[in-house]
Amino acid sequence: MTLNSRIPSGPIEKAWEKSKFDFKLVNPANKRKYSVLVVGTGLAGASCAATLGELGYNVKAFCFQDSPRRAHSIAAQGGINAAKNYRNDGDSVYRLFYDTLKGGDFRAREHNVHRLAEVSVNIIDQCVAQGVPFAREYGGTLANRSFGGAQVSRTFYARGQTGQQLLIGAYQALERMVAAGQVKMYSRSEMVELIVVNGRARGIVTRDLITGKLETHMADVVVLATGGYGNVFYLSTNAKGSNVTASWRAHKRGALFGNPCFTQIHPTCIPVSGEYQSKLTLMSESLRNDGRIWVPKSQGDKRNPAEIPETERDYYLERMYPSFGNLSPRDIASRAAKRVCAEGRGVGETALGVYLDFRDAIQRLGEQTIAERYGNLFEIYERITGENPYKVPMRIYPAVHYTMGGLWVDYHLMSTIPGLFVLGEANFSDHGANRLGASALMQGLADGYFIAPYTITNYLGETKLEKVGDDSPEAKAALADAESFTKRLLNTKGKKTVTQLHRELGKVMWEYCGMARNAKGLQGAITKIQGLREEFWQNVNVPGSGSDLNQQLENAGRVADFIELGELMCRDALMREESCGGHFREEHQTEDGEAKRDDEKFSFVAAWEYKGANGTPELHKEPLNFEYVKPAQRSYK
């Protein structure tokens, strides 16, 4: 298979404009003859479904929650980037492009990233027009704050609830189209199979999560905007329901999976507190604007933080990375936290924690200002830990947060299955080996509002699609596969719960494919996960039936997919004999412990092809060419 990324020719700053002009159009009267299925109605999916509806296509949209309002996007706290340069502090489209490529450790495609930076400015206008209540300065202009990996302030925010406010905007746009009859919304519906006819994506099979009924939906285009797969680690900051099922089932039908091992570990999360915990909580990166990160200088110092004098504190990020300090990118800040804890200087009961301290900011700005900026985050922290962060420093530690990997897509956001488009966190594009803070919301909305509507129209304009009904052999086969998968889960009747098996997978992933990886560990992890897969199918216990609401059954299907994905992630991490971004191979580090890339051998996107349950996945490589930004060793010193 040859990967064609369909990067347009000509100067990068004109590439998207030129593409839009070159794209085929579909005239308004013909648009209503086409149908599109949008799976996922978080920020990427809701914005796409609403926009396609506005354009006049017939859209069906699906989500597994009871409302699009509950998509994981609602959890996004800190903000959304855009190169508006409202602060007049030196920002530009080119700088956002540069920061994103560098932040991703030069493992992303230049043209996609440039386009993202270009359309970032439109997103803010669109959302303001929808009434998203972004924070404003006293004079009424939109406010900005800083996020990691950038020396300019380009992050727009709505207190610590930016995702929620953006989602309300996208949801309103979606509901407008639902009311207009352009979008039909299917909530509590989970996509369980992709239907591919004559090599093109032409439909999906869904399971109604209330009645258990399996249904086929046919269309001209299928869009997946189904979010990230961080829950493969069991403990993560993702919503508990976030999963890989839609992407994984599409992968098994022929969509290649890009850079599966590129996972983001976020430095500022509330530390794990016990074995039976099922979820981790993020403390937004925005807190690093004013909070200072430190540990005691001496090992095993168990004193109350207030008793540790200034001279005995190590503000290690400020010391190690003076230019970016507490706003060093996430991968770098996470590894630094791991290192100081490994030196025996971690804080809290488990000693796997560092302080995030607002004492100086409160002295400088007053408690009132800090409360205005971060009040709800402080409240979340206090409710979970019982400690008041206005009085004592927060304790934080890195946790799994975001997945840069995902289904491989070309410049048009189309996967290797024609007619299957993948948006938002579900695709692999744009963030390389490490995503900068506040860039996921930007990417999801760029994909949904401003990119996919053009590229999908182009696909429909240039493709002759025959009529395919749900009585086609492919549709029937996919439905039968979905039926037998559910039966198999229910009939195994083993002894272990789905959660037990998931937790075991998570431990292996965190230990061997987490913040640091090495060849021996990864080889062992692959064997362990293969064993776990076997055990799953012999020993899983899924109570209840398939004909009504059964969350154990839903979860079982998702965990079965996570186990297979986990193996692929370890294979990918083992193959990539270099360190880049969030992928840190212990064998490949500089003398001072920084990631050491190998551009000669590994400047490519790894795109994996599924080769059957017992086959070995095949690696395809998309070479990355850097014409505009020359890869250099990333330095934030």
Ligand SMILES: Cc1cc2nc3c(=O)[nH]c(=O)nc-3n(C[C@H](O)[C@H](O)[C@H](O)COP(=O)(O)OP(=O)(O)OC[C@H]3O[C@@H](n4cnc5c(N)ncnc54)[C@H](O)[C@@H]3O)c2cc1C
């Ligand atoms: C705690 C937290 C805070 C964050 N804060 C920020 C931030 O401040 N700034 C930023 O840029 N990024 C942030 N991120 C990242 C960002 O929130 C996500 O990357 C982004 O919201 C993903 O949006 P999405 O539309 O791609 O997917 P999601 O919002 O995850 O939506 C997925 C959708 O797919 C549906 N779905 C999934 N599988 C199926 C299926 N099989 N069948 C049917 N439907 C399905 C779901 O129902 C849902 O509607 C944060 C992430 C976390 C975890």
